[in-house]
Amino acid sequence: xxxxxxxxxxxxxxxxxxxxxxxxxxxxxxxxxxxxxxxxxxxxxxxxxxxxxxxxxxxxxxxxxxxxxxxxxxxxxxxxxxxxxxxxxxxxxxxxxxxxxxxxxxxxxxxxxxxxxxxxxxxxxxxxxxxxxxxxxxxxxxxxxxxxxxxxxxxxxxxxxxxxxxxxxxxxxxxxxxxxxxxxxxxxxxxxxxxxxxxxxxxxxxxxxxxxxxxxxxxxxxxxxxxxxxxxxxxxxxxxxxxxxxxxxxxxxxxxxxxxxxxxxxxxxxxxxxxxxxxxxxxxxxxxxxxxxxxxxxxxxxxxxxxxxxxxxxxxxxxxxxxxxxxxxxxxxxxxxxxxxxxxxxxxxxxxxxxxxxxxxxxxxxxxxxxxxxxxxxxxxxxxxxxxxxxxxxxxxxxxxxxxxxxxxxxxxxxxxxxxxxxxxxxx
Amino acid sequence: xxxxxxxxxxxxxxxxxxxxxxxxxxxxxxxxxxxxxxxxxxxxxxxxxxxxxxxxxxxxxxxxxxxxxxxxxxxxxxxxxxxxxxxxxxxxxxxxxxxxxxxxxxxxxxxxxxxxxxxxxxxxxxxxxxxxxxxxxxxxxxxxxxxxxxxxxxxxxxxxxxxxxxxxxxxxxxxxxxxxxxxxxxxxxxxxxxxxxxxxxxxxxxxxxxxxxxxxxxxxxxxxxxxxxxxxxxxxxxxxxxxxxxxxxxxxxxxxxxxxxxxxxxxxxxxxxxxxxxxxxxxxxxxxxxxxxxxxxxxxxxxxxxxxxxxxxxxxxxxxxxxxxxxxxxxxxxxxxxxxxxxxxxxxxxxxxxxxxxxxxxxxxxxxxxxxxxxxxxxxxxxxxxxxxxxxxxxxxxxxxxxxxxxxxxxxxxxxxxxxxxxxxxxx
Numbered sequence: 001x002x003x004x005x006x007x008x009x010x011x012x013x014x015x016x017x018x019x020x021x022x023x024x025x026x027x028x029x030x031x032x033x034x035x036x037x038x039x040x041x042x043x044x045x046x047x048x049x050x051x052x053x054x055x056x057x058x059x060x061x062x063x064x065x066x067x068x069x070x071x072x073x074x075x076x077x078x079x080x081x082x083x084x085x086x087x088x089x090x091x092x093x094x095x096x097x098x099x100x101x102x103x104x105x106x107x108x109x110x111x112x113x114x115x116x117x118x119x120x121x122x123x124x125x126x127x128x129x130x131x132x133x134x135x136x137x138x139x140x141x142x143x144x145x146x147x148x149x150x151x152x153x154x155x156x157x158x159x160x161x162x163x164x165x166x167x168x169x170x171x172x173x174x175x176x177x178x179x180x181x182x183x184x185x186x187x188x189x190x191x192x193x194x195x196x197x198x199x200x201x202x203x204x205x206x207x208x209x210x211x212x213x214x215x216x217x218x219x220x221x222x223x224x225x226x227x228x229x230x231x232x233x234x235x236x237x238x239x240x241x242x243x244x245x246x247x248x249x250x251x252x253x254x255x256x257x258x259x260x261x262x263x264x265x266x267x268x269x270x271x272x273x274x275x276x277x278x279x280x281x282x283x284x285x286x287x288x289x290x291x292x293x294x295x296x297x298x299x300x301x302x303x304x305x306x307x308x309x310x311x312x313x314x315x316x317x318x319x320x321x322x323x324x325x326x327x328x329x330x331x332x333x334x335x336x337x338x339x340x341x342x343x344x345x346x347x348x349x350x351x352x353x354x355x356x357x358x359x360x361x362x363x364x365x366x367x368x369x370x371x372x373x374x375x376x377x378x379x380x381x382x383x384x385x386x387x388x389x390x391x392x393x394x395x396x397x398x399x400x401x402x403x404x405x406x407x408x409x410x411x412x413x414x415x416x417x418x419x420x421x422x423x424x425x426x427x428x
Numbered sequence: 429x430x431x432x433x434x435x436x437x438x439x440x441x442x443x444x445x446x447x448x449x450x451x452x453x454x455x456x457x458x459x460x461x462x463x464x465x466x467x468x469x470x471x472x473x474x475x476x477x478x479x480x481x482x483x484x485x486x487x488x489x490x491x492x493x494x495x496x497x498x499x500x501x502x503x504x505x506x507x508x509x510x511x512x513x514x515x516x517x518x519x520x521x522x523x524x525x526x527x528x529x530x531x532x533x534x535x536x537x538x539x540x541x542x543x544x545x546x547x548x549x550x551x552x553x554x555x556x557x558x559x560x561x562x563x564x565x566x567x568x569x570x571x572x573x574x575x576x577x578x579x580x581x582x583x584x585x586x587x588x589x590x591x592x593x594x595x596x597x598x599x600x601x602x603x604x605x606x607x608x609x610x611x612x613x614x615x616x617x618x619x620x621x622x623x624x625x626x627x628x629x630x631x632x633x634x635x636x637x638x639x640x641x642x643x644x645x646x647x648x649x650x651x652x653x654x655x656x657x658x659x660x661x662x663x664x665x666x667x668x669x670x671x672x673x674x675x676x677x678x679x680x681x682x683x684x685x686x687x688x689x690x691x692x693x694x695x696x697x698x699x700x701x702x703x704x705x706x707x708x709x710x711x712x713x714x715x716x717x718x719x720x721x722x723x724x725x726x727x728x729x730x731x732x733x734x735x736x737x738x739x740x741x742x743x744x745x746x747x748x749x750x751x752x753x754x755x756x757x758x759x760x761x762x763x764x765x766x767x768x769x770x771x772x773x774x775x776x777x778x779x780x781x782x783x784x785x786x787x788x789x790x791x792x793x794x795x796x797x798x799x800x801x802x803x804x805x806x807x808x809x810x811x812x813x814x815x816x817x818x819x820x821x822x823x824x825x826x827x828x829x830x831x832x833x834x835x836x837x838x839x840x841x842x843x844x845x846x847x848x849x850x851x852x853x854x855x856x
Contacts, residue, residue, distance in 0.1 A: 039572060039840040056486035058837035065616040066838065075618040078572040078840075129841050144467060144506040188493040190503040389828050389836050393821065400817050408817050409486035410494065412467040412506075413557050 006030040006073075007335055010091050010100040012081045012268065014041050014064040017106035017300030017320035017327075019386075024328030026071050030335070033098055035091065037080040039063055042129060043385055045317060046394070048169055050132035052139065052176035053407040057129045059393045062386045081107065083271035086293055092271075102295050102331045105268060105282070106324065109301040109315060112264035112279075119240040123257040126169060133413065135258060139177060140412050142256045143185060146192045153253075159197040160254035162245050164237050165261030166203035167210065168352040171220060173258055174201040175355035178227040183356075183405045200230045200252065202237060202245075204261070209352055209360065211314060216360040219369035223354040237261075263315065265302050272296070277304040281312065287340035288327050294334065299323035305343065313345050317384060322346065351377045356402070434458040434501075435763055438519050438528035440509045440696065442469050442492040445534035445728030445748035445755075447814075452756030454499050458763070461526055463519065465508040467491050470557065471813055473745060474822070476597055478560035480567065480604035481835040485557045487821045490814045509535065511699035514721055520699075530723050530759045533696060533710070534752065537729040537743060540692035540707075547668040551685040554597060561841065563686060567605060568840050570684045571613060574620045581681075587625040588682035590673050592665050593689030594631035595638065596780040599648055601686055602629040603783035606655040611784075611833045628658045628680065630665060630673075632689070637780055637788065639742060644788040647797035651782040665689075691743065693730050700724070705732040705740065715768035716755050722762065727751035733771065741773050745812060750774065779805045784830070 006029035011018045014036035025032050040061040049055040068074045080094040084105070090097045111125025124134050139161070146158035159181075163174045181197035188194070201208070201224065207217040208224065208231060221231050232247070239246040243255045265280035274290040275283045281304035284290060288297045288305070300320035304312040313319045322345055330340040349363035353374060361373035368376075378398065385391050397408055434457035439446045442464035453460050468489040477483040493504045508522040512533070518525045539553025552562050567589070574586035587609075591602045609625035616622070629636070629652065635645040636652065636659060649659050660675070667674040671683045693708035702718040703711045709732035712718060716725045716733070728748035732740040741747045750773055758768040777791035781802060789801035796804075806826065813819050825836055 037844065039568065039838070056484040057839060057841065058484035061839050063616070063838045065613070066834070069615040072618075076616075077576065078569075079576070080844075129839070133841075140467065141506075147503075148505065148507070185493070187497040188491070188504075190500075389825075389832075389834070392824060392828075393836075396820060396824070397817075400820075404817075406494070406817070408821075410467070410491045411485060411489050411557070413485065413561075416465065416508075 007101040008033070008099060009102045009104070009331060010035065010098055011104045011106065012036075012091065013106035013108060013300070013302075014038065014076075015044070015106060015108050015300060015320060016317045017108075017324040018104065019064070019067065020321045020324035021104050021106065021299070021328045022068060022074050023071070024325050025073060025332075028073070028332060030073060030331075032074040033077055034064065034068065034074060035077045035079050035081055035093070035098070036064055037078070038128075039065065039078055041067060041386060043390075044127075045381060046385075047126055047129075047132050048172045048176060050129065050409070051126055051135040051173065052180060053136055053410040054176065054401055055394060055397055056409045057133070059390055059397065060385070061129060062390060067386060081268055083268065084296070086272065086296065089295070100295075102334070103297065104324075104327050104331075105272075105296070105298045105302055106300045106320065107266035107268050107302050109263040109265050109279075109281075111259055112262045113259065114262055116240070119259070122240045122242050123164060123245075123259040125259040126173070135173075136409075137412050137414055137418065138256050138258075139180070140410060143189065143192070143194060143197075144412070145255070147189050148191070155192065157243055157253040158255045159192065159194075160200070160252065160256070161197065162200045162202060162252055162254040162257045164202050164240075164245075164257065164259050166201050166205075166208035166231070166233075167260060170201060170203070170260035171208055171224065171352055171354055173260060174199055174229045175224060175227055175353070175358075178224075178229045179355050180407065182228055184407050185410075198230060199228065200232060200254070202232045202235050202247065204234070204236050206234055208233070212350060212352070212360060212362050213367055216362055216367055216369060220352065220354050220360050223358040223369075227355045263301070269298070269302055272298075274298075277312065279304070286342035287330055288323060288343050289330070289340065294340070297327040297330065299327050305345070307342070308345055314350075316350070318348060319345055351380060353377045435529040436461070436527060437530045437532070437759060438463065438526055439532045439534065440464075440519065441534035441536060441728070441730075442466065442504075443472070443534060443536050443728060443748060444745045445536075445752040446532065447492070447495065448749045448752035449532050449534065449727070449756045450496060450502050451499070452753050453501060453760075456501070456760060458501060458759075460502040461505055462492065462496065462502060463505045463507050463509055463521070463526070464492055465506070466556075467493065467506055468557075469495060469814060471818075472555075473809060474813075475554055475557075475560050476600045476604060478557065478837070479554055479563040479601065480608060481564055481838040482604065482829055483822060483825055484837045485561070487818055487825065488813065489557060490818060495814060509696055511696065512724070514700065514724065517723070528723075530762070531725070532752075532755050532759075533700075533724070533726045533730055534728045534748070535694035535696050535730055537691040537693050537707075537709075539687055540690045541687065542690055544668070547687070550668045550670055551592060551687040553687040554601070563601075564837075565840050565842055565846065566684050566686075567608070568838060571617065571620070571622060571625075572840070573683070575617050576619070583620065585671055585681040586683045587620065587622075588628070588680065588684070589625065590628045590630060590680055590682040590685045592630050592668075592673075592685065592687050594629050594633075594636035594659070594661075595688060598629060598631070598688035599636055599652065599780055599782055601688060602627055602657045603652060603655055603781070603786075606652075606657045607783050608835065610656055612835050613838075626658060627656065628660060628682070630660045630663050630675065632662070632664050634662055636661070640778060640780070640788060640790050641795055644790055644795055644797060648780065648782050648788050651786040651797075655783045691729070697726070697730055700726075702726075707732070709740065714770035715758055716751060716771050717758070717768070722768070725755040725758065727755050733773070735770070736773055742778075744778070746776060747773055779808060781805045
């Protein structure tokens with residue numbers, strides 16, 4: 001179908017890893033097919049802002065086709081990859097298959113419930129735009145229902161929000177929900193005071209942001225406390241039921257429970273027959289290939305790359321971007337008959353934000369928190385957003401929110417049966 | 429629950445009619461309850477731009493609560509009204525009821541299929557944000573599926589778009605889809621040329637934009653033709669099946685069929701026992717009340733107001749806004765013991781846009797088409813959008829689209845089962 005010749009490279013996944021790999025083939029004599037089950041690249045680091053009504057889905061997503069439209073050796077396929085036939089060198093789709101000479105797998109991870117999949121309905125996680133809209137619906141509906149709820153105990157449960165897991169996503173969600181309750185919607189209700197809302201961040205470990213240096217964990221916890229978030233550390237969630245979370249003996253009645261505690265690699269990994277780690281990630285060789293198959297490379301959140309520090313590299317964008325570029329380079333070297341290079345991650349640092357004008361930044365020797373870290377966070381996130389339009393929209397939404405204390409995307413959308421309050425009573 | 433005293437006014441519907449009625453009670457000694465089953469006011473005239481990926485839902489919707497948050501005598505209820513108990517003066521909700529002294533009904537209209545409700549699945553209409561996202565998904569998916577479809581005849585059906593009904597919504601949809609195919613996504617595909625797409629606008633009557641003067645209908649048809657839209661007039665749709673439309677003997681194979689041909693009033697009208705017209709609208713008295721019930725007023729698309737021209741006023745925003753204000757004024761007069769005033773519609777004109785830089789404007793004595801009408805259209809639509817943020821976002825999106833020929837919100841979202849192509853074949 002494509003007029004370009006050369007070896008066939010198939011890339012699965014249009015996240016940062018897959019996209020930067022595809023771009024690295026620009027102008028090269030290869031036929032690239034990028035397969036994704038979504039038509040859009042999603043900027044995951046800002047997904048929590050869609051979930052908390054600060055941004056619209058269109059602000060942080062961009063059609064993969066549009067990003068690659070000028071790169072004529074790439075075709076984009078909307079399809080779901082289900083497995084890899086290593087022997088026949090075919091990627092099996094739910095509806096067909098594609099042959100490859102080289103394969104890059106970059107399908108990422110989903111949230112995982114540590115064997116308690118039944119918790120998912122009561123405590124959604126945050127990985128896709130649909131997840132974000134579901135969480136946004138739950139947060140906004142909780143306040144709507146509380147406004148109409150005559151029973152004080154029920155109202156209290158409706159105004160209680162539990163976030164499980166205090167990594168960057170959990171911290172960012174908790175901070176944003178506290179801001180909504182304390183600042184954004186304060187004047188919107190008549191029967192309730194949204195400032196009565198409890199936002200509880202539950203963490204199994206001894207501190208928030210466990211992958212950051214301890215001093216930054218402390219700074220982040222301080223910022224969360226100032227926003228009114230209750231941080232509960234060393235607490236293990238033992239069960240999640242409808243509108244109820246159990247932490248051992250303690251029971252928290254909460255209409256809204258959000259899951260930010262764990263991820264597992266995309267199931268595509270299992271079909272490779274390669275060794276996986278506990279989180280389902282593929283243990284890759286130093287050159288990102290899988291053992292015995294130099295034509296198959298695994299990158300990003302789907303890969304467990306342990307050759308640099310002994311531990312797997314974290315599931316963050318810079319790792320995916322750098323691995324994407326290295327994977328493409330190694331394929332081009334193989335085509336030229338050159339030996340592959342080992343991947344080496346250049347860690348430029350880690351950032352996490354906690355509400356308005358607060359963030360923490362771990363830049364190796366420099367560890368900062370507060371406004372300067374927040375400005376760094378803003379800059380880096382706008383820089384890595386794809387598309388001029390998205391950048392302008394996000395900057396405008398942030399500026400507007402900063403000045404007015406409002407959040408622009410407070411829409412409850414979706415299935416009407418999910419939207420309408422289930423309480424039934426007569427109103428005076 | 430509210431601390432303000434005075435007669436209880438209940439308004440059902442947060443569209444233009446309900447919202448302007450609520451605002452007209454500002455500072456008055458009445459207790460207003462605004463009931464809507466959505467949490468947002470929706471700017472319907474730009475809904476087709478969400479359906480055609482030019483705008484995001486958040487750009488044209490605004491939380492009703494946020495709009496009215498400073499008006500302390502208004503409380504907002506997220507609830508679905510199901511009927512009116514005229515004798516007991518209660519509005520019956522799906523989950524409870526609310527007593528009223530005065531009632532304003534402004535629940536608008538839905539699209540109607542003239543007794544062929546089974547067509548709805550195959551030819552969605554455009555009234556809510558969910559409708560718009562469904563139509564956006566269908567349009568974008570048709571191109572994605574065509575890109576993967578090996579069969580030429582199937583591909584042709586995937587690239588055929590039929591819009592039924594050539595009122596403003598149908599004309600605007602047809603123009604926008606033609607623009608997407610001819611200008612926006614031209615470079616995005618490898619196997620298909622999106623410019624091969626056929627966009628067919630079917631109209632039962634003898635001309636497009638039947639409510640406009642004939643010279644403007646002709647101008648609009650000329651603009652549609654220039655965009656590559658096939659206009660078929662005097663053609664009646666006799667059946668709509670999956671991927672197939674019948675116009676009498678003629679059969680059009682089209683994967684995407686959109687319905688813009690008719691509306692019917694919200695079912696709430698039926699519970700009033702008042703006379704309805706053929707479209708299900710309530711025949712109101714000159715003062716917008718219903719016969720025998722001076723405390724119940726019906727406005728906007730739900731009302732058939734025939735006292736001015738003999739025909740019902742059109743279902744457009746200015747009618748709803750002016751009726752909302754008059755309804756509030758008549759209630760305040762009744763409270764003060766004054767007789768009610770008759771409503772009089774001040775028709776400032778009609779506008780419809782047809783793609784990039786083309787519109788028609790019927791301003792009474794002045795009938796214009798082309799760029800000047802388009803600028804008038806832009807100005808009026810930005811002016812009536814609610815919220816500074818929405819105005820900035822829409823202006824930016826339009827400027828960006830005008831300059832780059834791109835559309836920002838080309839996301840396919842929703843249920844994965846609906847998204848993934850159903851074709852099954854092996855790819856070479």
